[in-house]
Amino acid sequence: MAERKLRTTYRKDMAVLPSRVSRFWLAVLVVGLALFPFFNRSLSASNFWITIAITILIASIASLGLNLLSGFAGQVSLGHAFFIGIGAFVGATVMAEPGTARLTGLEFYSLGLPWWVAVIAGGTVAAIVGVAIGPTAVRLRGLYLSLVTLALLFLGEFLFTSPALEKITGAVQGRGVPPISLVLPGQTEAPFGLSNSEELYYASLIVAIVAYVIGKNIGRSRVGRAFQATRDRDIAAEVIGVNVTWAKLVAFGVSSFYAGAAGVLLGSFLGNPIGSSFGGSAGLLLSVEYVAMIVIGGIGTVAGAAMGAVFVVGLPEIVSYLAQKGWLPFVAEAGSGSFDSSALSVILFGLFIVTFLVFEPHGLFGLWLRARNYWKGWPFSY
Amino acid sequence: MHLEILAAQAVTLTLWEEILQLTLRGLALGAIYALIALGFVIIYKATEVINFAHGALMLVGTYLTLTFVSSMYPRLWPISELGQLLPFPSWLGWWADLDIAIRFPLGIALAAVLVAGLGVLIERSVLRKMVGRPVFAIVLITLGLELVLSTGVQILWNPQQKVMPSPFPPGSSLRFGNLSIQWANVWTIIVTALVITAFFIFFRYSKFGVAMRATALDQEAAMAMGIKASTINGMAWAIGGALAVIAGALFVPARLAGFITLTPVRFSALNAFPAAILGGLDSPGGAVVGGLMIGIAQVMSARWLNPLFLEINLPNFHTIFPYLIMIIILLIRPYGLFGTPEVRRV
Numbered sequence: 001m002a003e004r005k006l007r008t009t010y011r012k013d014m015a016v017l018p019s020r021v022s023r024f025w026l027a028v029l030v031v032g033l034a035l036f037p038f039f040n041r042s043l044s045a046s047n048f049w050i051t052i053a054i055t056i057l058i059a060s061i062a063s064l065g066l067n068l069l070s071g072f073a074g075q076v077s078l079g080h081a082f083f084i085g086i087g088a089f090v091g092a093t094v095m096a097e098p099g100t101a102r103l104t105g106l107e108f109y110s111l112g113l114p115w116w117v118a119v120i121a122g123g124t125v126a127a128i129v130g131v132a133i134g135p136t137a138v139r140l141r142g143l144y145l146s147l148v149t150l151a152l153l154f155l156g157e158f159l160f161t162s163p164a165l166e167k168i169t170g171a172v173q174g175r176g177v178p179p180i181s182l183v184l185p186g187q188t189e190a191p192f193g194l195s196n197s198e199e200l201y202y203a204s205l206i207v208a209i210v211a212y213v214i215g216k217n218i219g220r221s222r223v224g225r226a227f228q229a230t231r232d233r234d235i236a237a238e239v240i241g242v243n244v245t246w247a248k249l250v251a252f253g254v255s256s257f258y259a260g261a262a263g264v265l266l267g268s269f270l271g272n273p274i275g276s277s278f279g280g281s282a283g284l285l286l287s288v289e290y291v292a293m294i295v296i297g298g299i300g301t302v303a304g305a306a307m308g309a310v311f312v313v314g315l316p317e318i319v320s321y322l323a324q325k326g327w328l329p330f331v332a333e334a335g336s337g338s339f340d341s342s343a344l345s346v347i348l349f350g351l352f353i354v355t356f357l358v359f360e361p362h363g364l365f366g367l368w369l370r371a372r373n374y375w376k377g378w379p380f381s382y
Numbered sequence: 383m384h385l386e387i388l389a390a391q392a393v394t395l396t397l398w399e400e401i402l403q404l405t406l407r408g409l410a411l412g413a414i415y416a417l418i419a420l421g422f423v424i425i426y427k428a429t430e431v432i433n434f435a436h437g438a439l440m441l442v443g444t445y446l447t448l449t450f451v452s453s454m455y456p457r458l459w460p461i462s463e464l465g466q467l468l469p470f471p472s473w474l475g476w477w478a479d480l481d482i483a484i485r486f487p488l489g490i491a492l493a494a495v496l497v498a499g500l501g502v503l504i505e506r507s508v509l510r511k512m513v514g515r516p517v518f519a520i521v522l523i524t525l526g527l528e529l530v531l532s533t534g535v536q537i538l539w540n541p542q543q544k545v546m547p548s549p550f551p552p553g554s555s556l557r558f559g560n561l562s563i564q565w566a567n568v569w570t571i572i573v574t575a576l577v578i579t580a581f582f583i584f585f586r587y588s589k590f591g592v593a594m595r596a597t598a599l600d601q602e603a604a605m606a607m608g609i610k611a612s613t614i615n616g617m618a619w620a621i622g623g624a625l626a627v628i629a630g631a632l633f634v635p636a637r638l639a640g641f642i643t644l645t646p647v648r649f650s651a652l653n654a655f656p657a658a659i660l661g662g663l664d665s666p667g668g669a670v671v672g673g674l675m676i677g678i679a680q681v682m683s684a685r686w687l688n689p690l691f692l693e694i695n696l697p698n699f700h701t702i703f704p705y706l707i708m709i710i711i712l713l714i715r716p717y718g719l720f721g722t723p724e725v726r727r728v
Contacts, residue, residue: 076518078525136709139716144663146432146521147655148712151705154652158702164695281649288525295522329462339464339537346533353526357519358511 014220033205037198050197052317057204058265060309063293064215064302065258070291071300072224073251074231079149081286082156083256085278086129087122087263089160089169092177092273094118095264100176108175109167115180115203119264126260130252153283160275174274177267204265211258216302218254227251228300292349296356298365307364316345395560403561404681410567410636412677413574414629418654419661419669420578421625427598427664428618430517431509434524436626437651438531443497443627444634444647445539448546450489453478456538465540483549490631494624501623502616509619510612532648544642548635566636577628578670581621585666590617598664626651653680656708662721672719676704 007013017023036053040046066080095118096110113121136148160169169175179196180203183189190199218224226247229237238244267273276282289312297308320341323331331341360366395403418436425433433439449455453474454467470478477485504527512520550565585591596604597614605611633650634642657676661668684700691699717723 070518074516074518076521136712140712144659144712144716146434146518147659148709150652150655151702151709154702154705158696158698162696166695281645284649284652288529291522291525295526299519331462339461343533343537346529347537350526350529350531350533353529354508354523357515357523357526358508361515361519 016216016220030209037194037201047197050201052313054197054201054204054269056309056313057201057208058262058269059290059293059313060306061204061208061211061265062259062262063290063297063309064211064305065255065262066290067294067297067300067302067305068215068218068227068258069251069255071294071304072219072231073227073247075248075251076146077149077255078146078284078287078291079152079156080255080259080290081278081283082152083126083130083259084263084266084286085156085160085273085275085283086126087260088177088267088270088273088278089175089275090122090125090260091118091264091267092175093168094121095178095180095268096176097178102170106166108170115264115268119207119261122264123257123261126263127253127257130256131249134249134252150284153279153287155279156283157276157279160279169275172275174272176272177270180265180268200265200269207261207265211261212302212306215305219302223247223250289349292353295353296363298363299361301362301365304363304365307368311364312349315348316342319345319348399560400685403563404685405678406561406563407567408678408681409674410563410570410677411681412657412674413571414633414636415654415657415677416670416673417574417577417625417629417632418651419657419673420581420666421622421629422654422658423661423663423666423669424618424625425622426658427666428594429505429509429615431524432521433622434521435504435527435531436622437648438528438535439497439501439623440626440630440651441532441535441644441648442500443493443623444630444642445535446493446496447489447627447631448539448544448642450492451482451486451547452544458538464537467539482547486547486549490628493631494627497623497627498620501619505616505619510615532644536644541644546634546640546642548640550635552635552639564636570632570636573628573632577625581625582666594618653704656704659708659718660711662718664722665718665720668718668720676707679707680704
């Protein structure tokens with residue numbers, strides 16, 4: 001990585017924000033994200049844009065979790081959707097007002113606690129489940145593990161839709177999740193007159209910022225180095241004193257926590273999450289979407305997880321926008337034919353996964369580094 | 383999924399008759415799992431790739447078989463009319479006039495050849511470039527291929543349900559005494575037995591089979607003896623693809639009563655993963671035994687365990703039973719019943 005300034009100490013090399021420029025752009029990004037809803041109110045399609053922004057934020061939290069597990073610790077997991085599902089239903093249970101019942105009279109378990117308690121609870125429960133399947137993870141290396149996480153998806157569908165857990169998950173019909181409320185104690189309305197979706201946006205933004213700060217620090221600390229050593233050569237890692245068992249368990253726990261926290265937000269975003277969308281074949285496709293995010297964004301990079309989320313959430317929207325404009329004459333209108341914009345975007349995901357892995361394993365983040373370094377030295381090649 | 387197992391118990395059977403009956407049905411289901419798992423294991427043994435695109439290969443093969451058997455082919459051009467099916471042109475009319483009992487096996491064979499070619503193409507074009515790269519990257523590549531292939535099938539053949547003609551009419555059963563077994567299941571067992579026997583004869587005695595085993599045992603030594611490892615890898619993908627096609631084409635009449643939709647075919651291969659793990663990921667014989675065991679276990683659990691779990695409000699227990707077996711096996715013997723214990727060298 002070519003740098004303008006020579007870094008002379010390890011501390012400087014590991015700094016989150018190594019230069020004034022990066023500090024400046026990060027500040028611009030955070031302020032921009034914080035002010036986005038207010039700018040967005042003036043747009044004509046404001047509902048559309050805030051929906052996209054929320055989806056990206058939630059996806060970027062969960063994909064960071066998967067990137068810590070797969071990208072840093074090298075454990076392929078297809079069970080991410082299962083942990084997101086756990087978060088969604090735990091979140092529903094924690095946030096719903098006590099006494100919430102279905103028309104048939106079935107009363108759900110509800111606690112009526114604030115949203116941030118739900119996020120922590122959702123993450124914690126998912127992390128506990130993640131660590132509980134740890135014994136399998138510890139005994140198995142990469143390839144076998146992906147098969148066990150596949151089993152989790154089917155176990156998830158079985159449990160989420162079973163009447164035995166109906167008071168938590170609402171069985172096959174799913175259960176309603178209240179919108180996230182940012183109303184401060186002692187007040188009756190949300191600050192700045194925020195709408196429901198704007199409240200969800202800010203909640204997701206807060207969680208995402210916390211998640212990225214923690215994620216970045218996990219990546220560059222002892223834990224992250226243990227993950228990477230486990231990924232690159234587990235025997236060598238063990239020899240130099242990394243507790244591989246411990247590293248795998250922590251990776252699973254952290255990744256599941258992120259997925260669970262994102263799941264709480266996702267449940268509230270969906271309004272009525274249904275168990276079967278987090279397990280079985282639908283869950284597999286959801287998990288593969290997250291895999292696409294980390295592969296396209298950049299395996300084993302924190303920024304890549306966010307880039308991948310933007311790309312994977314944005315691509316179908318761009319494709320359907322182009323199709324509406326008539327610039328993709330071969331694509332049928334959504335839902336009308338077999339080759340519609342959603343089929344095209346799934347094919348593109350698949351092709352992008354394959355192409356990036358073959359030609360640019362560092363993903364969009366790698367492309368960005370290459371482009372940046374090229375222009376830094378331009379017109380000289382080094 | 384397999385609820386017909388629970389229903390249709392018109393005649394009261396004694397316990398032993400019922401066990402025998404369910405074993406037969408389990409064998410039929412397990413035969414399909416065995417074929418899928420065998421292809422999966424061959425690819426893993428030769429190339430050390432866990433092939434998540436196996437279900438997609440099966441899907442492609444099943445829809446190709448559908449095309450050959452029903453004499454309706456998908457339009458490829460213009461792109462805006464993808465998803466439409468047209469009858470075979472008149473100069474191929476003789477094909478549609480063939481008896482279904484001839485057209486069905488021939489259609490499977492044609493589809494198997496084509497998908498074998500597709501397997502070779504995938505190996506040549508994508509996976510060969512990944513030799514020496516981290517295993518998880520290769521696993522993720524097969525996931526990407528799965529998306530491309532399955533969605534490709536969805537686009538070309540459109541997602542609507544279709545009927546695959548087959549020589550075994552649904553509902554017709556072979557009866558002896560109180561026992562009955564559907565003809566589709568009988569043929570599934572017979573065809574699988576023949577295919578697997580042929581494979582093992584090939585694997586054990588033919589020149590290529592010996593070369594495959596040698597390469598799996600020690601690639602460098604095999605190459606030093608003049609065996610081309612790249613040919614062997616391509617051949618493994620071809621065999622895996624062809625076996626997946628046969629499994630898919632038998633799966634539709636035997637398990638779906640001749641009705642094809644995308645999802646059950648696409649994801650039925652996932653049910654065969656427990657079979658491959660149970661037998662040992664690198665053991666072809668283990669894959670067959672594992673497939674049969676998982677099939678019987680699933681059918682038996684639907685009959686005997688489902689009622690127990692239904693009492694505590696957990697329906698459809700049989701859908702996860704194979705995965706529970708897989709997890710338990712992995713905890714006790716991570717290399718499966720017949721797999722090679724992994725010796726790790728530094």
